[in-house]
Amino acid sequence: MVGMTTTLALGTVAIVFAAATLRGLTGFGFALAAVPMLGLLMPPAQAVPVSMCIVAVGGVVGARQAMTACHWPSIRRIGVAAVVGTPAGVFLLKHIPAEAARIAIALFTLAAVLGIARAGEGAKPFGAARAIVYGLVAGVFNGLAAMSGPPIVAYFMSSALSREAIRASMLVIFQIVVFTGLASALALGLVTHDTVMLAGLSLPAFWIGNWVGARLFAMGSEQGYRRIAIACLVAMALASAAPAVSSLLHASR
Known part of the structure; x- marks a missing residue:
């Protein structure tokens, strides 16, 4: 673990602000942006709990406000299915290489982008079965990687929901997910005094960044929101595949 320094604190605050702006704009992507950048300043075992602590505390107000606009039927179905699917992911984690898991996730994500690109306001609302399937896949991926x-x-980006409902639903469900992850981090002893200090110092930057992102969201259009979200999803795919590809290339030498 890296000890607290002025450089570490300032760097963490700047990264949190940038990642929170993305979250405020899209409803997701904070960890996607923050964890790799925080990893340049500290070990991943420290970066992940810092990110979790920030969202667990700082995201409560935004998630509570989003509850009035979110799509609760989808959230309930996906949430329960994800809990059920997570043990299966942990089981697979013990039996398949991590590289194969990450590449599978990347391929699924890229395939999902194609579905999102074809979806729009005229699409039919999803039924319970589809929400459960996506929730199970999310749970497997959660346990796996x-x-x-x-x-x-x-799921949400390829639905017929409005951008307001999509953003609100993702804010709520990821807030629920982060508490589960934080509980695991606490159980494993990954949340230290420095973790709490860094998270506390970064909370104002998190709130300001979310506010800036929300203002940008309000100024944008449906199509603009979809383009930004698709770009972030592609970034997720590349971020998940990059370590696996690098490891495979290194092993082949």
Whole structure:
């Protein structure tokens, strides 16, 4: 673990602001943006709990406000299915290489992008079965590689819901997911005094960044929102595949 320094604190605050702006704009993507950048300043085992602590505390107000606009039927179905699917992901984690898991997630995400690109306001609302399937996949990916985001984002972005409902639904469901992850981090002893200090110092930047992102969201259009979300989803795919590809290339030398 890296000890607290002025450089570390300032760097963390700047990264949190940038990632929170993305979250405020799209409803997702904070960890996607923050964890890799925080990893340049500290070990991943420290970066992930810092990110979790920030969202767990800082995201409560935004998630509560989003509850009035979110699509509760989908959230309930996906949430329960994800809990059920997570143990299966942990089981697979013990039996398949991590590289194969990450590449599978990347391929699923890229395939989902194609579905999102074809969807629009005229699409039919999803039924319970589809929400459960996506929730199960999210749970498997969560247990397999701690990456539940792509299936959840893909589900909501390819639905007929408005951009307001999509953004609100993702804010709520990812707030629920982060508490589950934080509980695991606490159980494993990954949340230290420095973790809490860094998270606390970064909370104002998180709130300001979310506010800036929300203002940008209000100024944007439906099509603009979809383009930004699709770009973030592609980034998720590349981020999940990059370590696996790098490891495979290194092993082949």
